Amino acid sequence: MCGIAGIYHLETAKPVDPARVRAMLHPMAHRGPDGSGDWTAPGVGLGHLRLSIIDIAGSPQPMASDDEAVTLTYNGEIYNFRALRAELEDRGHRFRTSGDTEVIIAAWRQWGPDCLSRLNGMFAFAIHDHVRGCLFLARDRLGVKPLHYARLSDGSIAFASELKGLLRHPLLRCEAKLTAVEDYLAFGYVPDDSCIVAGVEKLPAGHYLMLERGKAVPAPSCWWSPDFSNRIRASEGEAAEHLVHLMRAAVTDRMVADVPLGAFLSGGVDSSAVVALMAEASARAVRTCTIGFDQAALDETAYAQQIAERFATDHRTRTVAAADFALVDRIADMFDEPFADASALPTYRVCELAREEVTVALSGDGADEAFAGYRRLVFQHQEERLRAMIPAVLRRNLLGPLARVWPQMDWAPRPLRARATLAGLSKGGAEAYAEAVGVTGPDQRARLFNDAAKRALGDHVAEARYWKAMVEAPARERLDRAQYADLKIWLPGDILTKTDRMSMAVSLEAREPLLDYRLVEFAAALPAAMRVKGGTGKAILKQAMERYLPHDILYRPKMGFVTPVSHWFRGALADQARALATSSTLARSGWFDMAEIERIVAAHQAGRRDHGRLIWQFFMLEKSLAKLFGL
Structure with a gap:
């Protein structure tokens, strides 16, 4: 795992100062503590930071081909590199190293951009090809590894793993983008099609960008996208058996490393499944680690311990307490952009714990998106059935007004929150799901922004990207559309950003076997009834793992990797919450109604409403605005 950066002049081959490339690498040193390198040629400069995982003694980067016509800087892992290497050797390619970096160079020379479809892995890389006269930027299918880029006033494109x-x-003007703030308040993160810094773009997951000197910058090209338009023909038993086969292959592929390897273990279905398959494939005890909470209702360490004992893992546990809120500055610095998924804090701690003994850790990320494990997806599936039975005019004219007068019950379980259910049913499926996946709804955001900010936002609606994705999804069933949108928006923007930044903060490589693209494609081809059954998601995954995992692990209610911020903001962190109402940073932005923020904090601390997540959003936003823009 590594960090990359570079500069490419589009118009003329002006020299690139290697010191400038090194300066871009410097703040990302955590991504590659084992070595660094830079390379320049007329009109181009590439930089690399290395975390050594495979071929530790070899494969320095940036790496050039034998004839120096092609140079690569690369962040990630290619899990099928040995099979690709054998195929390329049969085609006449020769290799000097034993790692995967040189395989990418040979694959590029053999197939050009089509090499991407042959790579099974997580990656973001830049290839400079002197013969073709281009710089080729590419990102893996699902967006496990990040890549930011910007067009600069001197006619160059600069890129880097992190913002x-x-x-x-020095030529990047650091100006805030208000629409990105709206997006952040809506979702709790800045989606990949936006950036808090105006002029900066993120290469979308499953896309590449071909830059050629003397030509205009094209739009990124999509080379892979999830497809829900096909269906497998198999019984549930056959599907479950094939799923186990795919999961076993995905896990074993990701256990290849020349450094110590372990796994995150939460005690949930996904991480437990990964650990079970690792134990099956390993001759040694699997190293596992778990983070618990000092609030019993949110603590899952007992379930993790149950799995650790079942598979005789080398297991360690650590507890997160309110005092860990002191990490907020460290976390805000690692994300650059505001990021309000509060589970980033325990994620950092579990990565920190893992890094004490291993350099690579496997996680259970991705199964909820691929197999419809989130409660919101199950609710969406159920509500879409009701929408199909109730005429739209009745839903809009009866259920909508009824939702507006129904009492707000934040404390109640979701099925008992009739207001939310009625409001969701009164809307179309895409509109309802976009709000369900969000953190702060449109009405609340409208109250938070002042009149000047609302005028500046114009007709921008954060949820519109979800509407568009769900309408355009290659899908057969309504559940497909919601999952497609999650895979395109939520997964790279929230889940994978969190895992990448928190693991890289401690120089740990995290690998996600349940996001193997073969698994994702298989899940997308399953009928909805195999994904959601009896009011529960991941039905086929749970069925497939019954031979490995106990019933109480597979079928207990999903808790998720949560942080008790609502409790903290009424207790140990109450002063920090109250301080937001007089925050000079938020006030100087000129965007917010500060009186509304004060009302939100007061209502939360009085117990009238649960605004813990929104308060956390503003706290993280304040940190980012101060750091990035000096507000």
């Missing part, structure tokens, strides 16, 4: 690397380029 903080780009910000070291």
Whole structure:
């Protein structure tokens, strides 16, 4: 795992100062503590930070081909590199190293951009090809590894793994983008099609960008996207058996490393499944680690311990308490953009714990998106059935007004929150799901922004990207559309961003076997009835793992990797919450109604409403605005 950066002049082959490339690498040193390198040629400069995982003694980067016509800087892992290497050797390619970096160079020379479809892995890389006269930027199918880029006033394109690397380029003007703030308040993160810094773009997951000197910058090209339009023909038993086969292959592929390897273990279905298959494939005890909470209702360490004992893992546990809120500055610095998924804090702690003994850790990320494991997806599936039975005019004219007068019950379980259910049913499926997946709804955001900010936002609606994705989804069933949107928006923007930044903060490589693209494609081809059954998601995954995992692990209610911020903001962290109402940073932005923020904090601390997540959003936003823009 690594960090990359570079500069490419589009118009003329002006020299690139290697010191500028090194400066862009410097703030990302955590991504590659084992070595660094830079390479320049007329009109181009590439930089690399290395976390050594495979071929530790070899494969320095940036790496050039034998004839120096092709140079690569690369972040990630290619899990099928040995099979690709054998195929390329049969085609006459020769290799000097034993790692995967040189395989990418040979694959590029053999197939050009089509090489991407042959790579099974997580990656973001840049290839400079002197013969073709181009710089080729590419990102893996699901967006496990990040890549930011910006067009600069001197006619160049600069790119870096993290925003903080780009910000070291002196020609990048650091101006805030208000629509990105609206997006952040809606979802709790800035989606991949936006950035808090105006002019900075993120290469979308499953896309590449071909830059050629003397030509205009094209739009990124999509080379892979999830497809729900096909269906397998198999019984549930056959599907479950094939799923186990795919999961076993995905796990064993990701256990290849020349450094110590372990796994995150939460005690939930996904991480437990990964650990079970690792134990099956390993001659040694699997190293596992778990983070618990000092609030019993949110603690899952007992379930993790049950799995650890079942598979005789080398297991360690650590507890997160309110005092860990002191990590907020560290976390805000690692994300650059505001990021309000509060599970980033325990994610950082579990990565920190893992890094004490291993350099690579396997996680259970991705199964909820691929197999419809989130409660919101199950609710969406059920509500879509009701929408199909109730005429739209009746839903809109009866259920909508009824939802507006129904009492707000934040404390109640979701099935008992009739207001939310009625409001969701009164809307179309895409509109309802976009709000369900969000953190702060449109009405609340309208109250938070002042009149000037609302005028500046114009007709921008954060949820519109979800509407568009769900309408355009290659799908057969309504559940498909919601899952497609999650895979395109939520997964890279929230889940994978969190895992990448928190693991890289401690120089740990995290691998996601349940996001193997073969698994994702298989899940997308399953009928909805195999994904959601009896009011529960991941039905086929749970059925497939019954031979490995106990019933109480497979079928207990999903808790998720949560942080008790609502409790904290009424107790140990109450002063920090109250301080937001007089925050000079938020006030100087000129965007917010500060009196509304004060009302939100007061209502939360009085117990009238649960605004813990929204308060956390503003706290993280305040940190990012102060750091990025000096507000």
